[in-house]
Amino acid sequence: MKKVIKILGLVLGGVVLLLAGFCGYVAAVGVPTYDPPSVPKINVAVTPERVARGEVIAQIQCMACHADKDNRLTGKHMDDVPPMFGTIYTKNITQDKEKGIGNWTDGELLYFLRTGIRKDGSYAFVMPQYPNLADEDLMAVVAWLKSDRFPVQASKREPQSSELSFVSTLLTHTMIKPLPYPPSFIAKPDTNDLVALGKYTADAFGDCYACHSGDLIKQDKVQTEKTEGYYGGGIELVGEKGQKIITPNLTFDEQTGIARRYTKAQFIQAVKGGVRPDGSILRYPMAPKMALSDREVGAIYEYLKTVPKINNDIAKKTAELQLAQK
Ligand code: HEC
Ligand code: HEC
Numbered sequence: 001m002k003k004v005i006k007i008l009g010l011v012l013g014g015v016v017l018l019l020a021g022f023c024g025y026v027a028a029v030g031v032p033t034y035d036p037p038s039v040p041k042i043n044v045a046v047t048p049e050r051v052a053r054g055e056v057i058a059q060i061q062c063m064a065c066h067a068d069k070d071n072r073l074t075g076k077h078m079d080d081v082p083p084m085f086g087t088i089y090t091k092n093i094t095q096d097k098e099k100g101i102g103n104w105t106d107g108e109l110l111y112f113l114r115t116g117i118r119k120d121g122s123y124a125f126v127m128p129q130y131p132n133l134a135d136e137d138l139m140a141v142v143a144w145l146k147s148d149r150f151p152v153q154a155s156k157r158e159p160q161s162s163e164l165s166f167v168s169t170l171l172t173h174t175m176i177k178p179l180p181y182p183p184s185f186i187a188k189p190d191t192n193d194l195v196a197l198g199k200y201t202a203d204a205f206g207d208c209y210a211c212h213s214g215d216l217i218k219q220d221k222v223q224t225e226k227t228e229g230y231y232g233g234g235i236e237l238v239g240e241k242g243q244k245i246i247t248p249n250l251t252f253d254e255q256t257g258i259a260r261r262y263t264k265a266q267f268i269q270a271v272k273g274g275v276r277p278d279g280s281i282l283r284y285p286m287a288p289k290m291a292l293s294d295r296e297v298g299a300i301y302e303y304l305k306t307v308p309k310i311n312n313d314i315a316k317k318t319a320e321l322q323l324a325q326k
Helices: 002-029 048-060 063-064 107-113 133-146 166-171 194-205 210-211 264-273 292-305 315-325
Strands: 236-239 242-245
Touching: 002 166, 048 133, 063 194, 107 133, 166 210, 194 210, 194 292, 264 292
Parallel strands: none
Antiparallel strands: 236 242
C-alpha cells in the first residue's frame, strides 16, 4: 500500500513539475513566432469598385477595432475583450510608412489577413483572420487600405502596446494557432443563392458566429459551423460601461432563439439600425452593420433558418447574472 502511494506521489510530482516547466517556458518565450513566410507576389489594382466593396467590409471589420475617435485607423484599446486576456490595443494601419503599414506589400497584407502571420514570422493572434473571404473581397480590402479614403490616410499616431495575460500567451501555445494560407482560389458565393450568400456574409466577414456562439476560444475559423454552440449564443462580453453582456441566441429554436421575436424585416432593422422590434437599442459591442445591404442581412436571416437549433435561454442567464452582480 505504502509503495503504491509513493509511486502515485512520484507520478503526481512529475506531472506538476512538467506543468510548471511548461508554464515557465510559455512565460519566457511569449507568443510563438513562425518561419518568415513566402508571401504571394500579387499587385492589387485599386479600382473604384474594389474600394467601394473594401469599404463595406472595412466598416464592419477593420473600423470596429482599428478606428480611433477621429475615425482614423490609428488603433485603439479593445474595450470589449474580457480582462483575463490582458489589455489589448490594435495597431496603426494607416498609410504612414513608419507608424502605419505604408511599407507593407500587397502580398504581405493578403498573407497576414489570411493567416495572422507578419512577414517577420510574428503572430498577431488577437487580430481575426479571414480564411473564407473570397479572393476578390480580400483584394477589395487591400485596395481600400491603399485608397485615398479618410480613415487610411497616413497618420503618425502610435497607440499603446498591448499587455497580454498569461492566459492569452498560453492559448497561443495550445488552442490558438495561425491559419494555413489557402491552397486554392476562393470564389464569391452565388448571390442568387440566399442561404449561401447569408452564410458568407455572416461567417466570412460579418463575424456574427464569433460573438453569437457558445465560446470565445473554441471556434473553428475555417469550418465555422463546427464552432462550439454555433449561433446558440452565450459568450460573456464586456459592454460600454464595463458590465457583462451575454450574446443572444440567433438560432431559430422555438423557445429560446430569435425566431419567435423577429420577422425578416425586423431582423434587418435590428442588424442594420441597431433597434429591436420593441424599440430598445442594441448595446455595444453589437455595432449596427449599416454598410451591409438589406439583401445581405435578409440572406443571413435565411441562413440562420438552416442552422441546427440550440436551446439556450440567454434571457434567463442574463437575469441570473444581474442577480449575481447585485
Ligand atoms: C477584433 C478586432 C480586429 C479587427 C476586426 C481587425 N483587427 Fe487588425 N489587429 C487587431 C489587433 C489586436 C492587432 C494587433 C495584434 C498584435 O499586435 O498582436 C491587429 C493588427 C493588424 C495589423 C498588423 C499591424 C502591424 O503593424 O503589425 C494589420 C495589417 C491589421 N491589423 C489589419 C486589419 C485589417 C485590414 C482589418 C479589416 C479587414 C483588421 N485588421 C481587422 C485587431 C483587429
Ligand atoms: C462583437 C460581438 C458581436 C458581433 C460581431 C455581432 N454581434 Fe449581434 N449582438 C452582440 C451582443 C453583445 C448583443 C446583445 C446586445 C444587447 O444586449 O443590447 C447582440 C445582439 C444581436 C441581435 C439582437 C438580439 C436580441 O436580443 O433581440 C441580433 C439580431 C444580432 N445581434 C445579430 C447579429 C448579426 C446578424 C451579426 C453579424 C452581421 C452580429 N449580430 C454580430 C454581439 C455581437
